[in-house]
Amino acid sequence: MRNIKEWGFCLNIWKIRKCTIPLKSRLHLSSSEAVQQSLLPPQNMEKSDDRREVVLLATGSFNPITVMHLRLFELARDYLHETGKYKVIKGIISPVGDGYKKKGLIEASHRLAMANLATKNSNWIEVDSWECSQKEWMETVLVLRHHQQKLANANTSDSSEKVVHKKGHKRKRENSYQDKTDRCLQESKVMPQVKLLCGADMLESLGKPNLWKNEDVIEILSSFGIVCITRLGSNASNFIYESDILWKYKHMIHLVEEWITNDISSTKIRRALRRGMSIRYLVPDSVVEYIENHELYNERSEERNSGIILEPLARNSKNS
Numbered sequence: 001m002r003n004i005k006e007w008g009f010c011l012n013i014w015k016i017r018k019c020t021i022p023l024k025s026r027l028h029l030s031s032s033e034a035v036q037q038s039l040l041p042p043q044n045m046e047k048s049d050d051r052r053e054v055v056l057l058a059t060g061s062f063n064p065i066t067v068m069h070l071r072l073f074e075l076a077r078d079y080l081h082e083t084g085k086y087k088v089i090k091g092i093i094s095p096v097g098d099g100y101k102k103k104g105l106i107e108a109s110h111r112l113a114m115a116n117l118a119t120k121n122s123n124w125i126e127v128d129s130w131e132c133s134q135k136e137w138m139e140t141v142l143v144l145r146h147h148q149q150k151l152a153n154a155n156t157s158d159s160s161e162k163v164v165h166k167k168g169h170k171r172k173r174e175n176s177y178q179d180k181t182d183r184c185l186q187e188s189k190v191m192p193q194v195k196l197l198c199g200a201d202m203l204e205s206l207g208k209p210n211l212w213k214n215e216d217v218i219e220i221l222s223s224f225g226i227v228c229i230t231r232l233g234s235n236a237s238n239f240i241y242e243s244d245i246l247w248k249y250k251h252m253i254h255l256v257e258e259w260i261t262n263d264i265s266s267t268k269i270r271r272a273l274r275r276g277m278s279i280r281y282l283v284p285d286s287v288v289e290y291i292e293n294h295e296l297y298n299e300r301s302e303e304r305n306s307g308i309i310l311e312p313l314a315r316n317s318k319n320s
């Protein structure tokens with residue numbers, strides 16, 4: 001754990017480094033002169049990338065996963081990259097646990113398996129089973145915190161590995177001024193930010209009484225941020241305008257327009273399956289095959305949790 005003094009130290013060094021960049025022009029140095037004087041990195045060194053690294057986390061039922069769920073990630077990544085400020089390093093699909101008690105929600109093991117099949121060909125989207133392997137349904141803010149913490153842990157172990165490596169080479173510089181500075185700079189820059197990825201209907205659900213706690217919405221917005229993809233039937237920008245909380249944190253919401261509109265939803269996929277209609281090209285082929293092999297989604301599965309109150313509603317109305 002870094003103490004306040006050390007953070008202050010990092011900040012000062014960062015300020016000093018920032019100041020060295022315009023220094024080059026003030027001193028009228030050529031690039032090679034500046035390199036010699038360590039003001040600029042040499043040409044053959046990798047250019048520094050100031051973009052904030054982002055991990056996109058999509059939560060939901062994925063009952064079953066559709067091609068639209070996968071599109072959300074591609075749209076969000078393109079959008080964030082186009083801002084020039086962010087670099088998306090990973091996408092995570094986190095299916096909700098069975099304790100969510102949504103009508104028609106089939107077992108998490110099947111939803112997880114289908115999501116794994118659907119993302120098999122992606123080199124950046126993965127599926128995480130942590131949320132759905134919990135005994136009880138959990139608030140989305142806890143899932144975001146979990147993944148942010150995981151990144152923080154990975155980051156810390158990365159930097160200790162670097163120290164071990166240096167020790168191995170008998171370069172015991174880790175306590176030196178330069179080393180501390182480099183580690184501070186690396187850690188504060190490298191630490192990626194988890195952001196919640198959702199469709200406009202999920203954003204609108206934030207306003208439903210008893211579904212989300214106000215403090216959770218505030219934490220999601222202020223500590224993580226939301227990337228929201230427009231969806232037919234929802235008006236995200238109007239919802240942001242009408243909600244005082246969302247309006248206050250609108251700078252933490254990235255609204256992404258899907259121009260190639262497509263009204264695919266898991267509800268419609270399940271409906272088609274109940275009616276014996278094809279779902280080919282709406283979900284990946286491997287998922288179609290999995291559904292057929294396991295005979296998922298029928299009249300009976302649609303009645304699962306029927307008459308049971310959705311867990312967040314039950315929990316929040318109990319506590320209010």
Ligand SMILES: Nc1ncnc2c1ncn2[C@@H]1O[C@H](COP(=O)(O)OP(=O)(O)OP(=O)(O)O)[C@@H](O)[C@H]1O
Binds near residue numbers: 264
């Ligand atoms: N066509 C779509 N456009 C935009 N967002 C979508 C679309 N389909 C799903 N999403 C988003 O994907 C996330 C997971 O959604 P979910 O698993 O509920 O899928 P769904 O298609 O909405 O399913 P269901 O019909 O069962 O509610 C949510 O944030 C949802 O808004």
Ligand SMILES: NC(=O)c1ccc[n+]([C@@H]2O[C@H](COP(=O)(O)O)[C@@H](O)[C@H]2O)c1
Binds near residue numbers: 061102216
């Ligand atoms: N209070 C909360 O944290 C809260 C409330 C409602 C839904 N959710 C989440 O939003 C997602 C909604 O998924 P569906 O659109 O499939 O119902 C799920 O991941 C669910 O856990 C979170």
Ligand SMILES: [Zn+2]
Binds near residue numbers: 201
């Ligand atoms: Zn939905």
